[in-house]
Amino acid sequence: MINNQKDSLFIRAAFSQPTERPPVWMMRQAGRFMKEYWEIKNKYSFLEMCKTPEIAADVTMLPVDLLGIDAAILFSDILVTGEAMGGDLSFTQGIGPKYANPVRTQQDVDNLTTDVEEKLQYVPDAIKVIQQRLNGKTPLIGFAGAPFTVMSYLVEGGSSKDFKLTKLMIHNQPELAHQLLNKIADVTITYLNMQIDAGVNALQLFDSWALALSWDDYREFSHQYNTRIIAGLKRQDIPIISFCKGSSVFAPVMAEAKPDVISVDWNADLLNIKKSIPAGIAVQGNLDPHILYADKKVIRERILRLHDRMKEENGFIFNLGHGIMPDIPFDNVKYAVQVIQNELVNS
Known part of the structure; x- marks a missing residue:
């Protein structure tokens, strides 16, 4: 039985419905800033954690419980x-x-399969375990990496500071880049629909490295694929959140893909972004995660300042402009959540 979360604060805000306060979750909320995460991580490899449904559920539940x-x-x-x-x-x-096997040639792209359901079955299996644990109390967000971001890791062979090889491919071999992006987009649609079928209540598409792209390249090598993915989802009652580093720049283009929510980095005034996109698209964000290193009085002041900008607006989910850093004090994160849940009241 899939839990119906349409009355939850988070789902209402994601669909731009009135809420008594903004809901809050944080990117990377189940992670390295928690000692409880390390108690699990020290026993297993990262991929073991991802691929073992009970362990993935244990980690997913940490920020819910703590x-x-x-x-x-x-x-x-x-x-x-x-x-x-x-x-x-x-x-x-x-x-x-x-x-270990970067994708840089036509043969490399040809070798990639789009028949992935069996290989990714551990994710729907984890979702079912998590939903049993959540027991209808809290909505569950599923996610995937957007094609350009996944492509950048495949082409570079890992993380990159300048994305030189990825940009060389899109500029010198655009046809090859589009073949690769099309394959990733096909897989991403399949993967996200698997998550919907397994019972997630919302989805987020992470285009973590879109900011590496110029405006024209973003439209050609990122946006069109994100648009196709969002259009290909079985999204009835499932809000779709679109996030990229660079959303402060690209938000008007991101809105053309018709997500339900645009998640905004910390470089923009959130109210200005909200007013620049069509009515009915919610915004998520956009506290600078570095604020969570600061004294609690500063954390509270910045949270209240952001809420003061947004309190007249329907469709606001409180989040960070990017993920929690590993060395942010747990107590500061917990304090921030308490301020949002206890002190913020929408007009």
Whole structure:
């Protein structure tokens, strides 16, 4: 039985309905800033955690149980789609993700499969376990990496500061880049619909590295694929959140893809972004995560300041402009959630 969350604070806000206060969740809310996360992580590799439904559920539940957050997000990684397509993925402490077989030639692209359902079955399995644990109390967000971001890891072979190889491909071999992006988009549609069928209550598309692109390249190599993905989802009653680093710049274009929510980085005035996009699209964000290092009085002041800008608006989900950093004090995160839940009242 899929839990119906349409009356939850988070789902109402995502669909731009009135809420008594903004709901709050935080990107990377189940992660390295929690000692409880490390108690699990020290026993298993990162991919073991992702691929073992009971462990993925344990980690997903940490911020629900310890922070009382208004939405849970599936514990997984944006790069599992690239692995399912044939990428040799590993995660190394202090280095991050690596694909041992980068995708740089026509043969490399041809070798990638789009038949991924069996390889990704551990994700729907985890969703079912998580929903049993949540027991209808909290909505669950599923997610995937957007094609350009997944492509950048596949082409670079891991993280990159300048995306030189990825940009060389889109500029010198645009046809090859589009073949690769089309394959990733097909897989992403399949993967997100698998998550819907398994019982998620919302979805977020993470285009973490879109800010590497110029305006024209964003439209050609990112936006058109994100648009196709959103159009390909079985999204009845399932709000779709679109996030990219660069949303402060790209939000008007992102809105053309017709997501329900645009998640905004911390470089923009959130109310200005809200007023620049069509009515009926909610916004999520956009507190600078570095604020959570600060003294509690500063954290509270910045939260109240952001809410003061947004309190007249329907369709506001309180979040960070990007993910929680690993060394942010847990107590500061918990305090921020308490301020949002206890002190913010919408007009």
